[in-house]
């Protein structure tokens with residue numbers, strides 16, 4: 001920290017810090033344990049919706065005392081951006097000093113969002129998926145599809161990825177990249193059912209829609225499967241979700257907030273939030289036959305779990321630009 005100055009970190013500098021997925025999974029474990037013990041301050045995110053439709057810009061503040069972390073992420077999601085060749089998710093994060101409230105850093109949050117979302121799925125999967133899970137279905141082969149392979153590969157003995165996207169070129173580039181980066185077989189499929197049936201874990205990461213396209217039908221997923229709904233309930237028919245023995249989320253007040261503004265109009269009862277699963281206050285998977293769902297909405301605490309480590313390591317490595325306050 002330099003008095004009267006803050007550190008600005010571009011996306012390239014955030015990446016250059018070199019935080020690894022296993023480290024991010026560990027940081028999120030700590031954050032969700034703190035949440036489960038009731039030691040996190042995190043109001044539901046307010047948002048604005050420029051252009052209407054499914055566009056959003058959310059303010060996401062959180063304070064995690066045990067991690068000496070306080071701050072806010074200002075993040076946008078514009079589903080039409082991919083047609084403009086622009087990222088779906090963009091934004092900035094402000095990290096504050098929890099002792100004085102003074103801003104310490106402003107950093108790009110695109111990479112952090114991509115990584116921490118998948119790490120939160122991994123934290124949930126550790127409790128809800130079968131430990132021997134080796135076949136992963138990815139529906140929506142974009143940024144989240146990629147980071148989810150990376151995160152689940154940390155905790156599970158992955159062998160094969162079944163890859164589906166409405167854009168065949170997205171599946172092609174995903175398959176090339178995943179094969180290059182991981183020792184995994186990638187099977188591109190043109191029928192979404194093939195990325196759901198016979199999979200141990202299924203991740204849906206297409207656009208978030210108020211009116212779900214509800215492609216995945218009842219009985220497509222086998223008993224024993226774990227599903228991560230990164231794009232809310234957009235991909236799932238209500239009858240398919242209702243086959244889950246346990247429908248979990250990362251924060252129940254946030255889910256209820258989304259219900260009030262029109263999302264999640266037909267979902268199963270909520271079994272637990274992720275803090276309750278991590279602290280063992282509610283059970284995770286109890287037998288091999290259960291179908292389980294984690295519908296993590298993405299929380300400010302996910303970001304605030306990661307940001308202080310990025311800040312500290314950036315200073316150690318001399319990355320970023322100091323700007324006057």
Ligand SMILES: NC(=O)c1ccc[n+]([C@@H]2O[C@H](COP(=O)([O-])OP(=O)(O)OC[C@H]3O[C@@H](n4cnc5c(N)ncnc54)[C@H](O)[C@@H]3O)[C@@H](O)[C@H]2O)c1
Nearest residue numbers: 088117140141142143144165166170205206207208297298
């Ligand atoms: N829950 C969270 O914490 C969280 C965090 C970040 C992003 N998200 C959400 O994850 C989703 C993916 O984000 P991203 O950054 O990977 O976006 P992206 O644009 O990189 O990837 C989305 C992919 O979905 C594909 N797609 C679009 N419609 C589809 C359909 N009907 N069926 C299959 N594929 C389809 C697109 O072709 C694209 O390849 C978004 O909905 C985003 O809002 C959730």
